[in-house]
Amino acid sequence: MCLAHFASMWSFSAYPTLLPQLRDAWGMTNTEAGLVSGLFFAGYMVAVPVLTSLTDRLDARHIYAVAAGAATVGSLGMGLLANGAVAAGLFQILLGVGIAGTYMPGLKALSDRLRGATQSRAISFYTATFGLGLAFSVFLAGKLGELFGWRVVFIVTAIGPLIAAAIVLGRLRPMPRASAQAPRFLDFRPALRNRLAMAFTFGYTVHCFELFGSRSWFVAFLDASRGNTDWSLSPADIHAGANFIAAFASIAGNEVALRLGRARWIRIAMLASALLSCGIGWAFGASMTLLATLCLLHMVLVMGDSAALTSGLVASTDPASRGTAMALYSTLGFGGGFIAPLVLGAAIDLGGGASAALGWQLAFICLGLAPLIAALLLRFAEPGRR
Numbered sequence: 001m002c003l004a005h006f007a008s009m010w011s012f013s014a015y016p017t018l019l020p021q022l023r024d025a026w027g028m029t030n031t032e033a034g035l036v037s038g039l040f041f042a043g044y045m046v047a048v049p050v051l052t053s054l055t056d057r058l059d060a061r062h063i064y065a066v067a068a069g070a071a072t073v074g075s076l077g078m079g080l081l082a083n084g085a086v087a088a089g090l091f092q093i094l095l096g097v098g099i100a101g102t103y104m105p106g107l108k109a110l111s112d113r114l115r116g117a118t119q120s121r122a123i124s125f126y127t128a129t130f131g132l133g134l135a136f137s138v139f140l141a142g143k144l145g146e147l148f149g150w151r152v153v154f155i156v157t158a159i160g161p162l163i164a165a166a167i168v169l170g171r172l173r174p175m176p177r178a179s180a181q182a183p184r185f186l187d188f189r190p191a192l193r194n195r196l197a198m199a200f201t202f203g204y205t206v207h208c209f210e211l212f213g214s215r216s217w218f219v220a221f222l223d224a225s226r227g228n229t230d231w232s233l234s235p236a237d238i239h240a241g242a243n244f245i246a247a248f249a250s251i252a253g254n255e256v257a258l259r260l261g262r263a264r265w266i267r268i269a270m271l272a273s274a275l276l277s278c279g280i281g282w283a284f285g286a287s288m289t290l291l292a293t294l295c296l297l298h299m300v301l302v303m304g305d306s307a308a309l310t311s312g313l314v315a316s317t318d319p320a321s322r323g324t325a326m327a328l329y330s331t332l333g334f335g336g337g338f339i340a341p342l343v344l345g346a347a348i349d350l351g352g353g354a355s356a357a358l359g360w361q362l363a364f365i366c367l368g369l370a371p372l373i374a375a376l377l378l379r380f381a382e383p384g385r386r
Contacts, residue, residue: 044338070101253307
């Protein structure tokens with residue numbers, strides 16, 4: 001499942017990695033470029049409640065395979081047909097639908113087949129693979145874009161979801177039909193009544209706001225900071241390396257959470273990432289070494305609570321209704337991912353554009369405020385507190 005998840009992510013970061021190039025080629029403002037990026041998450045939000053809830057009734061393998069096909073079509077459409085913001089936005093929506101039917105349904109397929117501590121650790125490896133797949137997506141898009149142009153990037157990355165579907169259908173054993181105890185389709189009331197599950201869902205929403213806001217704009221931030229200076233590493237290489245290392249922070253964070261307590265660790269990680277996020281914009285125009293270090297620290301801190309949030313949600317829900325709870329969790333989480341790129345793009349335009357330090361300072365302050373507030377509010381979500 002981790003191998004399939006890795007392959008399904010190939011096209012995930014192609015657009016954010018190529019954003020500076022596509023923004024200039026299509027004459028988009030930063031707000032428009034952020035909106036196209038956000039439409040990926042809009043497609044995810046629309047599809048994930050339906051597709052993930054269906055896993056309470058159908059074998060997740062079949063949902064996974066259909067969604068992988070949608071991701072392939074979306075990526076091919078970007079490479080062969082996209083010629084501006086409107087067409088790109090439509091294909092980004094389709095890519096979001098594809099990820100909606102592979103990420104959480106894949107996690108459901110995995111958690112259904114495991115129990116206990118093994119389940120928690122397997123979830124941490126699976127969520128960490130998200131970061132590895134994303135890092136490879138950034139690296140692949142950066143290299144192929146430099147050598148062959150942006151259209152080739154989307155055509156090549158379309159192969160990944162097909163590989164993922166073949167692995168899941170060929171290697172994952174079938175599961176029996178869902179229990180009669182499964183809730184009504186798209187009935188989120190059991191999840192909404194579960195206070196602990198909703199606390200993890202709120203935390204994940206903020207986590208995704210910071211994570212995907214950063215991932216949508218960090219390459220553009222590094223590119224603008226570089227200006228005309230020659231760096232030994234490209235912005236895409238720096239971001240890919242940071243995401244690769246940060247994937248292991250997700251696994252380590254889950255181990256710390258098992259010992260320290262999930263709620264406490266999540267608050268610590270959010271507070272630390274919030275403070276760093278608020279300060280990153282002030283390093284605009286700094287040396288490659290400093291910016292690469294900040295990028296790495298930022299991604300490590302943001303990913304530190306990822307597995308703890310997801311494993312906490314799974315552990316706090318009834319297996320019969322877990323798919324529906326995961327659907328709500330992922331819908332609201334990626335809702336944060338939809339809003340963040342647009343908010344940051346608007347902040348950059350408000351501050352004078354991508355060439356102005358003020359724009360990036362405002363953007364990263366916006367990025368850090370959400371986890372800062374969440375770290376304070378989650379204090380009151382612990383059992384026994386009103």
